[in-house]
Amino acid sequence: MTTEVTAERTEPRSGRNWLKGRSELGICALLAALGVLVLVDAATISTDFTQRGPVGPKTVPSIVGALLLVVAVLLARDVLRGGRGESETGEDVDLSEPSDWRTVLLLSAAFLANAALINLIGFPLSGMILFWGCAYALGSRNTVRDPLVAAALSVVTFFVFNNLLGVPLPGGPLMGVL
Structure with missing residues (x-):
């Protein structure tokens, strides 16, 4: 009984073929x-004010930046070792259906309206338009409840950020009212 060993000739892969199937490396580069x-932005934070404790304004951004780099390196290592992300298997997602661009455009319009109106009419009113517009874009059609909930959310958000x-x-x- 003789065993024949054949050596496979491996051809050098071009850059395109090598990257095929490794699209996660793009996410690694982005991260x-x-x-x-x-990290660069955190390094430029000014500390010309009185600090009230051991944690300064650079601490959290520096930790977040470092963790982003760690995740990028770990993900790149996993991808280069053959790891692959799982494809979408959500039960509520039908991948054969086209994108819902109407909803995307309505949500974008609500955000843009908020950005354009916030300095003109103030956050409580522009926030109400934002919350109401998002509820409408996502399918809610209750003409009594939606504006009331939007007004309440906007006023509470304004109060928490502005006063608390x-x-x-x-x-x-x-x-003057709030």
């Missing part, structure tokens, strides 16, 4: 670039 951006957290938001005409 690494984002991590570097966060000390983050000033434009109040607009409702500033």
Whole structure:
């Protein structure tokens, strides 16, 4: 009984063929670039104010940037070792259906309206338009409940940020009322 060993000739792969099936490396590059951006931005944070504890303003962004770099390296190592992400298997996602661009455009319009109106009419009113527009775009059609919930969310958000957290938001005409 003789065993024949055949040596396979391996041809050098071109860059395109090598990258095929490794699209996750693009995500690794994006995460690494984002991590570097966060670290560079954290390094430029000014500390010309009185610090009230051991944790300064650079701590959290520095940790987030470092963790982004660690995740990028670990994901790249996994991909280069043959790891692959699982394909979408969600039961509520039908991959054969086209994208719902109407919803995307309505959500974009709500966000853009908020950005355009926030300095003109204040956060409580522009936030109400944002919350109501998002509810409408996502399918809610209750004409009584939706604006009331949107108004409540907007006013509570404004109060929490403006009064409790000390983050000033434009109040607009409702500033004297709230």
